[in-house]
Amino acid sequence: MRVLERGPSLTDQAAQEIRARIVRGVFQLGEPLSEITLANELGVSKTPVREALMELKRQGLVEVHPQRGTFVFEMDATQVRKLSELRAILETAALKLAVANDAPGLRTRWQRIVEEMRAALAEADAERYRTLDGEFHRVMFELADNPYLLEAFDLIAFRVQALRNRLSLDPTLNSTSFDEHVRLAAMVPDSGSIDEIVDLLGRHIEWTREHYLVELASAAETVSPARQKQRRRADEA
Structure with missing residues (x-):
């Protein structure tokens, strides 16, 4: 008896595409999402888009506010600090395991990504750069060889x-x-203490946290008319 193969449903496809746009930064934090606009762009009815948004809500990628609309998730200062704390714990553990398991492999993969980052910067390709930034950090977890x-x-x-x-x-x-990623790739030790590179990784994560907190403070001071108009359109959709 042949088992029928099923492809992803329209809801799954819609969720995958919207998720990808959020992760890539096509949709920014707090940006309103219109079911009608998304349905038109994806060439589907509103139903799979609505179901996709509810799935993304369960995953924490979107927020649904009654009488206001659906928005890409946002983080306040406290959430950013707590996220950074957890990130530091996980990435430090991953780095130590990656160095212990395969230091040469980590160095080689990091150096390759750094060269791709250099090219992305030269071409002013911000989307490519941030994708590579994510890959740079994920390498540690892959080489840590701990699925949990x-x-x-x-x-x-x-x-x-x-x-x-x-x-x-x-x-x-x-x-x-970029300069910090170059330094990290160059500091992977063959053996011995890894305190120096762990310290740099921690300061790199702290740097991201502090600059984003500055961004949050700046955004809180001024809500642009364009952003207000976007929210009104989302409320009406």
């Missing part, structure tokens, strides 16, 4: 990527971020 550690990181990875998306809009911050 990777699973734990995947639970917060989209939020971490959202921070990168916001900060990568500033070329100056990208340049500073």
Whole structure:
């Protein structure tokens, strides 16, 4: 008896595409999402889009506010600090395991990604740069060879990527971020103490946190008319 193969449903496809746009930074934090606009762009009815948004809500990627509409998730200062604390714990553990398991492999993969990041910066390709930034950090978890550690990181990875998306809009911050990635790739030890590279990784994560907190404070001071208009359109959709 032949078992029928089923492809992903329209709801699954819609959820995958919207999720990808959020993670890539096409949709920014707090941006309103219109079911009608998304349905038109994806070439489907509103039903699979509505179901997809509810699934993404369960995953924490979107927020649904009654009488207001659906928005890409946002993080306040407290959430950013707590996210950074957890990120530091997970990435430090992953780095130590990756170095212990395969230091040469970590160095080689990091150096390759760094060269791709260099090219992305030269081409002013911010989207490519932040994607590579995410890959750089994920390598540690892959070489750590601990599926539970990777699973734990995947639970917060989209939020971490959202921070990168916001900060990568500033070329100056990208340049500073790149310099730190170059230093990390060059500091992978063959053996012995890894305190120095662990310390740099911690300061790199702290740097991301502090700059995003500055972004949050700046955004709180001024809500642009365009943003207000976006929210009104989402409320009416």
